[in-house]
Amino acid sequence: MVDYVQGCDGSILLDDTPSFTGEKTALPNVNSVRGFDVIDDIKKAVDKACNRSVVSCADILAVAARDSVFLVSITLALKLLDLHHHCLAIGQETNYTYIVMAALQSFLVCIAVVVSITVIPTSAQLSAGFYNRVCPQALPAIRRVVKQAIFREPRIGASLLRLHFHDCFVNGCDGSILLDDTSSFTGEKTAFPNVNSVRGFDVIDDIKNAVDKACKRSVVSCADILAVAARDSVFLVSTFITLGSLILSQYAHLAV
Structure with a gap:
């Protein structure tokens, strides 16, 4: 979301002031974008590791996004391999959405809770094909x-x-x-x-x-x-x- 407004400048991280309303609480973002606490943790960890404030917030957002894609893709690969040995306990369901959600379960915890998916061995007629x-x-x-x-x-x-x-x-x-x-x-x-x-x-x-x-x-x-x-x-x-x-x-x- 950070690059939608005036480029990748980290401005979405700015807090409001009495004379300024930032992107963080703008209508398209309020109650929608999240993860600010993670960025705060990253900033503290980087400043501590470098012994000074040397990495910009914009760069932290960019690298965090890159690493998120990489780490999630590894998780997905492991979960998809696991599907060769397990399938979902959802009866005779053949909706492909639930198959994909099983692969996403480990990093989409909030969705997994909402959909109430539990991965256990079963003989249901669910097929990835x-x-x-x-x-x-x-x-x-x-x-x-x-x-x-x-x-x-x-x-x-x-x-x-x-x-x-x-x-x-x-x-x-x-x-x-x-x-x-x-x-x-x-x-x-x-x-x-x-x-x-x-x-x-x-x-x-x-x-x-x-x-x-x-x-x-x-x-x-x-x-x-x-x-x-x-x-x-x-x-x-x-x-x-x-x-x-x-x-x-x-x-x-x-x-x-």
Whole structure:
């Protein structure tokens, strides 16, 4: 969120004063963005390690975001390997969202509590290859659109991940955040914590159209599209960051 307003300057960390209202409590951010306590802990640890204040808050935010993607991707890989031996105790459920949520459980504690998922050995007929049987073209279509969106705007990967989080926070991962308001209904999309904050709805629409076209029918739920798009966003962004780092390392000797 820090780079949305006037670039990556760390201004989202500024507290309000009697004459100044900052980004931290601005309408799109209040009761929405979080993690300020972690940044405070990082700042103290870095200043202590360096014996002085040498690392800017903007740099701390950037490096913390990078390390978060890396560490979470390792956790996801371990969880996905574990799924070869375990599946969820949710009866005959074949909704792909719950499969992805199992992989996310270790770092999305708040969502795991809301959805009440418990990973234990079971013989339920849950399969990670559900859509491979129903429509083998579905998951590749989702990844293709997500990849195109990230190439157009790298920040959209984080936005799609956040969109999935916000969907799961209210009554589970049901895709309800995608519902438009009606004359008698105000949905999550325009609710106070989300309005002018969450984004990426246009990408989800593109994914839905691409999947329906690939499968020749509407077979993948919007909730599943959100879950898979979030998963692919984490993978693709971390891949691009790794490739970018490798390229930069090759040309580091040319820097003046």
